[in-house]
Amino acid sequence: xxxxxxxxxxxxxxxxxxxxxxxxxxxxxxxxxxxxxxxxxxxxxxxxxxxxxxxxxxxxxxxxxxxxxxxxxxxxxxxxxxxxxxxxxxxxxxxxxxxxxxxxxxxxxxxxxxxxxxxxxxxxxxxxxxxxxxxxxxxxxxxxxxxxxxxxxxxxxxxxxxxxxxxxxxxxxxxxxxxxxxxxxxxxxxxxxxxxxxxxxxxxxxxxxxxxxxxxxx
Amino acid sequence: xxxxxxxxxxxxxxxxxxxxxxxxxxxxxxxxxxxxxxxxxxxxxxxxxxxxxxxxxxxxxxxxxxxxxxxxxxxxxxxxxxxxxxxxxxxxxxxxxxxxxxxxxxxxxxxxxxxxxxxxxxxxxxxxxxxxxxxxxxxxxxxxxxxxxxxxxxxxxxxxxxxxxxxxxxxxxxxxxxxxxxxxxxxxxxxxxxxxxxxxxxxxxxxxxxxxxxxxxxxxxxxxxxxxxxxxxxxxxxxxxxxxxxxxxxxxxxxxxxxxxxxxxxxxxxxxxxxxxxxx
Ligand SMILES: N[C@@H](CCC(=O)N[C@@H](CS)C(=O)NCC(=O)O)C(=O)O
Ligand SMILES: [Fe+2]
Numbered sequence: 001x002x003x004x005x006x007x008x009x010x011x012x013x014x015x016x017x018x019x020x021x022x023x024x025x026x027x028x029x030x031x032x033x034x035x036x037x038x039x040x041x042x043x044x045x046x047x048x049x050x051x052x053x054x055x056x057x058x059x060x061x062x063x064x065x066x067x068x069x070x071x072x073x074x075x076x077x078x079x080x081x082x083x084x085x086x087x088x089x090x091x092x093x094x095x096x097x098x099x100x101x102x103x104x105x106x107x108x109x110x111x112x113x114x115x116x117x118x119x120x121x122x123x124x125x126x127x128x129x130x131x132x133x134x135x136x137x138x139x140x141x142x143x144x145x146x147x148x149x150x151x152x153x154x155x156x157x158x159x160x161x162x163x164x165x166x167x168x169x170x171x172x173x174x175x176x177x178x179x180x181x182x183x184x185x186x187x188x189x190x191x192x193x194x195x196x197x198x199x200x201x202x203x204x205x206x207x208x209x210x211x212x213x214x215x216x217x218x
Numbered sequence: 219x220x221x222x223x224x225x226x227x228x229x230x231x232x233x234x235x236x237x238x239x240x241x242x243x244x245x246x247x248x249x250x251x252x253x254x255x256x257x258x259x260x261x262x263x264x265x266x267x268x269x270x271x272x273x274x275x276x277x278x279x280x281x282x283x284x285x286x287x288x289x290x291x292x293x294x295x296x297x298x299x300x301x302x303x304x305x306x307x308x309x310x311x312x313x314x315x316x317x318x319x320x321x322x323x324x325x326x327x328x329x330x331x332x333x334x335x336x337x338x339x340x341x342x343x344x345x346x347x348x349x350x351x352x353x354x355x356x357x358x359x360x361x362x363x364x365x366x367x368x369x370x371x372x373x374x375x376x377x378x379x380x381x382x383x384x385x386x387x388x389x390x391x392x393x394x395x396x397x398x399x400x401x402x403x404x405x406x407x408x409x410x411x412x413x414x415x416x417x418x419x420x421x422x423x424x425x426x427x428x429x430x431x432x433x434x435x436x437x438x439x440x441x442x443x444x445x446x447x448x449x450x451x452x453x454x455x456x457x458x459x460x461x462x463x464x465x466x467x468x469x470x471x472x473x474x475x476x477x478x479x480x481x482x483x484x485x486x487x488x489x490x491x492x493x494x495x496x497x498x
Contacts, residue, residue, distance in 0.1 A: 007440040008447055030436040034443075035233060035307030038436070115310055115450075117421075171451070174312070200447030204333075 001026055004044065004055040006033035008116075010108055010165030011066045012054045013199040018070055018161050021195040022078040034116050067097040070158040081157050092152045096159035102132050103166040110173030111166075122173075129175050133183065136167065140182035149189050156193060164190050168202045220247060224491040225284030227388050228291075230411040230423045232279045233305050237261050245415040247283055247491060276425055277305045278411060291357075291387035295395065296407050296427035304435065306424035306442045313453040314492035315390045315414035316461035316484065318422055321449055322392045322410045323384050323476045325365055331448050334368050338377070341366040349475045351483050358386040358483050360476040371406060372433045372441040374399040384476055389489045390414055401429045408442070417492045418459055422446065460494040 003019075005012045005028045019026045031053060032038040040051050048055045048064040056063040056072070063069045074081040083089035106128035112118035113125065143151065151159040168187055170177055177184060190196070191205045198204050224247065231244055237255025244251050251270070254262045263270040263281040273280045273290045280290050296303070311318060321327065325344050328337025347363040363382040370380045383395040383405070390412040395405035407427040412420050424442050433441075463485040484493060 007444050030434065030440050032436040032439060035236060035305060036436070036439075117308055117310065171454075200444050201451050 001056060001058045002029055003027065004029050004031050004039075004047070004053055004057075006031050006039075006053050008200060009033065009053055010111075010169055010199075011052075011104060013202070014066055014161050014165050015054055015056065015069050015073070016199075017165070017197055018073050018078075018081070018158065020197045021161075021193055022073060022081070023195065024073055024077045067100060067158075067162055070097075070162055074158050080155060081161075083152055083157060083159075086153075089153050093157060093159045096151050097162050099132070099136075100159075100162035100166070102128070103136075103163055106132055107166040107170045107173055107175065110175065111169055114173050126173065126175055129170060129173065133167065133170065133175070133177075133180055136163065137180040137183050140186050144182055144185070149186065151186075156190065160186070160190055165199070165202065172201055220283075221488045221490060222284060223389075223487045223489045226282060226286050227284075227390065227489075228273065228280045228282050228286055229390060229413050230278040231263060231281050231413055233307070233423070234261070234274050234277055234279055235305060237279065244413075244421075245419075246281070247414055248416050249283060251281070253279065253281075276409065276411070277303060278423055278425065288356075291391070293393060293407060293409070293427070295405060298404075298427075298429075300429060301407075301427045302430055302435070302438065304426040304428065304438045304442065306426065306439055306446070309422050309424075309443070309446055309450060310415075311420055311422055311450050311453050312418060313420065313456060314418055314460045315412045315420040316492040317453055317456055317459070318412050318420055319386065319390060319392050319410065320461060320477050320480060321453055321456075322394070323360070323386070323480060324474060325363055325382065326474065327449075327452070328365065328367070331452055332445055336367050336370070336445065338366060338368050347475070349479045351479055351486075355387075358384075358476070358479050360384040360479075370397065371399055371428070371430070372437055373428070373430045386480055386483070389484055389487075390420075398429050400432070404429055410446075414491060458494060460492055463490070463493045463495055 003015055003026045033053060038044060039053050045051055047062055050064060054066055054069060056069045063072060071082060083093040106125050109120050110122060110125040110129055113120040113122045150156045164187065167183060229246055231246065232253050237253060239255050239257060241252045241254045244253060249265055251263055251265045261272055261274065261279050263272050265283060270281045270283065271286060275290055329339045329342045333339060345364045347360055349360045352359050361383045365380055366377065367380045368377045370378055380397045385393045393407060393409045395407055398404045398406040409425045411423040411425060414420050424446055426442060430438065463481050
């Protein structure tokens with residue numbers, strides 16, 4: 001399986017992340033997204049006329065939507081990451097996958113404007129992004145009160161992986177995550193999964209720093 | 219009023235490969251500038267209807283708001299025809315331009331910010347090294363910097379002791395020379411060219427001149443973007459935002475001797491843009 005990849009892309013990272021969590025090897029093909037805009041060149045437009053990344057090629061199959069690629073990886077190698085059987089869980093998972101596109105547009109868009117000089121209406125993107133974060137915070141708070149940690153069901157699923165990267169990178173678009181405690185706990189739970197990998201701006205969990213107020217009892 | 223040393227310095231304002239004949243607006247030291255490419259290969263930069271001096275070099279276009287009293291620096295090592303020249307592309311960072319340069323000079327952050335790539339948490343030690351302000355060329359130099367690196371470059375096959383030299387030829391640019399894994403005896407050249415948009419906002423243009431016949435250009439670009447983006451999140455949260463030039467605030471340890479020299483050198487030439495002179 002070949003992933004056309006950009007190291008700074010949250011949409012590519014979510015696939016690298018799930019592949020690592022499932023221990024599935026991916027062959028990465030680095031695309032000069034910035035500054036080269038290679039995804040807008042003839043060769044990649046032939047693969048994905050939408051002119052964006054990621055693109056996954058597996059034999060004759062070409063997939064160009066990250067949500068579809070997550071489903072494909074999970075169906076092949078991690079069926080318990082995919083809701084199945086329970087109509088409500090299936091529907092909620094689909095809903096979060098769609099929601100992840102809103103995150104990508106708003107939070108991902110603000111980040112590209114702020115960080116890499118892309119065109120866009122920064123204020124509108126930020127305000128859409130904040131609205132989406134508030135929805136996510138409310139949903140995760142409700143889940144937490146009911147004893148859940150992840151978006152759907154008892155286990156992490158492709159719904160979590162689909163939403164996580166844009167949320168974690170919101171500060172790159174000058175959107176603070178300080179107001180969202182449930183989101184921060186959720187991100188911490190995802191970062192603690194065995195096989196978790198980093199990308200720039202999304203760090204592994206470190207040991208807790210020493211308590212600055214701890215009394216020296218020695 | 220901006221000091222002469224600030225107005226007369228050279229600054230990068232764009233990639234030569236990405237100039238627009240119709241003009242592109244940008245900021246330099248808080249002033250709006252317009253950068254024009256040209257099919258004739260004669261780029262121009264204007265500020266308030268006035269033409270500014272320009273120099274195309276190292277894959278970037280350079281300009282100055284004032285009348286530079288020195289030519290733009292050169293990097294003779296980078297001229298070797300076997301080198302791959304890498305335009306890494308712009309990254310905007312909400313930080314003081316001087317903070318961006320100072321972070322580039324600081325090797326002690328590698329194990330914690332570039333974990334398992336440029337440093338390992340198990341090997342945080344920075345050995346003794348030499349720093350001086352070279353009066354003959356008016357540059358800051360640090361030499362004999364040695365450090366253990368799990369993956370020193372895209373071309374590195376595994377962990378190695380890497381030797382570095384750091385050079386600051388102009389206040390918002392720094393160049394490092396480091397052990398070149400495929401060519402012992404030569405240096406890889408990695409530069410950070412910083413365009414100060416305002417005192418707290420900059421466009422950073424990393425650039426490299428490497429010996430690497432193996433890696434694809436895109437892999438080289440991604441490797442450096444990965445590294446620099448790890449720095450970006452640190453840079454945006456530094457406090458105080460502006461670089462303190464007041465010696466009273468310095469608590470030098472061996473690891474930041476280069477930063478001490480850099481601050482002293484800035485202060486000596488009254489380069490205060492992005493700096494703070496009073497504690498607090
Ligand atoms: N390609 C460089 C990346 C380094 C780089 O340009 N980034 C700056 C920002 S701090 C840095 O850390 N340079 C030190 C270094 O090159 O090791 C390397 O391999 O070491
Ligand atoms: Fe760094």
